[in-house]
Amino acid sequence: MAKNLKLKAARAEKDMTQAQLAQAVGATRQTINAIEKGEYNPTIRLCRAICRVLGKTLDELFWEDEE
Amino acid sequence: MAKNLKLKAARAEKDMTQAQLAQAVGATRQTINAIEKGEYNPTIRLCRAICRVLGKTLDELFWEDEE
DNA sequence: ACATTTTGTCAATTATATTTTACTTTTTGT
């Protein structure tokens, strides 16, 4: 898995820290960090929560052409 | 979580059984069944695999407005 | 009606997502 820079950018666009995003979606800072780092396979529910907070779609933040 | 009828419909459109879809995405029939039943929180990687096989996007098959 | 396929469901086990605690490194602002 590659780094999720789209997520990182969307978070920056909202001026949120990893800790703030984590709290907003009910996860931990480490989980958010791991997702951005790209070495993670989060659940769809968490992905949806992140999308809602950042105002993005699943396709925008979590699609990958190659797995 | 509600039943995932969009997934069920997309699978029907491809004329695939749950078992066939499961094999195509490298999962078990029970997992596919549970996802369609809606009482499940699959990983994003499995969701992406399903989308690729069925020719749909994450937003089309796995978005939910209310959680 | 009958046989066959598909779906639904359950219990037990395994794999892994997520948490917790803690520490180091990098970034940001003054």
Place this chain on the structure above:
DNA sequence: ACAAAAAGTAAAATATAATTGACAAAATGT
């Protein structure tokens, strides 16, 4: 340069996704 905040990282524990095997219920075709 310094202090503070944010990000990166790691090990151990917990929660839960996913598998395996097996059987019942429903759907489909002849």
